[in-house]
Amino acid sequence: MSKLLDFEALAIFAKVVELRSFAATAAELALSTATVSKAVSRLEERLGARLFNRTSRRIALTDAGRTLAVRAARLLADGELAESEALAQSATPRGLVRLAVPMTFGTKVVAPLLPEFLAAYPEISIDLSLSDATVDLIGEGFDAAIRIATLPDSSLLARRLCGMPRYIVGAPAYFVRHGRPTHPLQLAGHRCLGYTYLSTPGVWHFSNAAGEQASVRPAGPLRVNNGEALLPTLIAGLGIGDLPEFICGEALACGQLEAVLADWSQSESGVYLVTPPGGPRPARVEVLMEFLATRLARRS
Structure with missing residues (x-):
């Protein structure tokens, strides 16, 4: 038997x-x-x-x-x-949702949205993990993650929430001393501050409306694993950096930083919500995804 x-x-x-x-x-x-x-x-x-x-x-x-x-x-x-x-x-939306979000995007953009969500769904709790490193959703038991990148093909399910423009920026004082680059290849002669988790951190790729492409290997005195950590050095006039709008937007608006190479763009990146593959998602995950999709779409 x-x-x-x-x-x-x-x-x-x-x-x-x-x-x-x-x-x-x-x-x-x-x-x-x-x-x-x-x-x-x-x-x-x-x-x-x-x-x-x-x-x-x-x-x-x-x-x-x-x-x-x-x-x-x-x-x-x-x-x-x-x-x-x-x-x-x-x-019924209830239970714990484990959500992984890049550090600065989480503190500046996602965290301010959560009071509204938690008030609307009092039976849901959120474990918000903030790190710029790419987490293993399945291996580490996350229900979802927000990623800001040009996503490679993978088994994960991805939903694009909004675009995320990037800028090559520096302080006005830096450009007074070292000049303003007008072509990406000129960046090779500048102090470029690096970000560890770019999809190609050792190379910056550019293209323009005419279809011209250029790549440069940035070199400089500082490299970090969180983009916001570049701001003090950039504002102090010690280099040029490549930053997304949600990090450098305020500094650009108040004149602490200026953008260069406006006629050139890097590979288009966006804000994506990714989830593990599989069957239907629990209601608690589904409502959080819809909430974030609705709120973040307003940034486009």
Whole structure:
């Protein structure tokens, strides 16, 4: 005898007892009458006892059948209750969502949105992990992550939320001392501050509207694994940096930094929400994704 019970056969048996008919059971369960009959026969063979006395017009439980029927009915009821509770759990947004977000984007953009979300969904809690490193969603147990990049092909499901412009920036004082580059290749003669987690941190790639392309290997006195950490050195006039709008936007607006190479652009990047592949997502993850998609789309 196998260790695992034949729950399907027990459930079908309980339903036959309830409806007093193999044909009615087959109709309710969307099975063939033969499948229902085989399930009961499989259970009888396993138990070594006949469960029904059958004629062409009616069925009647045997003594063994009556004994088993009580427990099988309880098993079926418990299973139906467990399933309904699980469905209710998945349909009602509640529980923990583990979300990974780049450090500065998380503190400046995502975190300010969360009070509204948590007020709207009081049964959801969020574990917000802030790091510029690319996390392993599946291996580290995250439900979703926000990534700012030109995404490579992967098994993850990605949804683009908005664009994210990047700028080559420096302080006015830096450009007074060292001049303003007018072509990307001129960056080779400048102090370029680096960011570790660019898709190609050792090379900056550019293109213009005419289709011309250029690449340069930046070199300078500072390299960091969080883009915001470049701001003090850039504002102090000690180099040129490549930063996204959400990091350098305020410094550009107030004149602390200036953008150069306006006629050139780097490979288009965006803000993406990525999730592991698989079946339907829990309601708690789905509502957070829709909330973030709606709010962040306003940045486009």
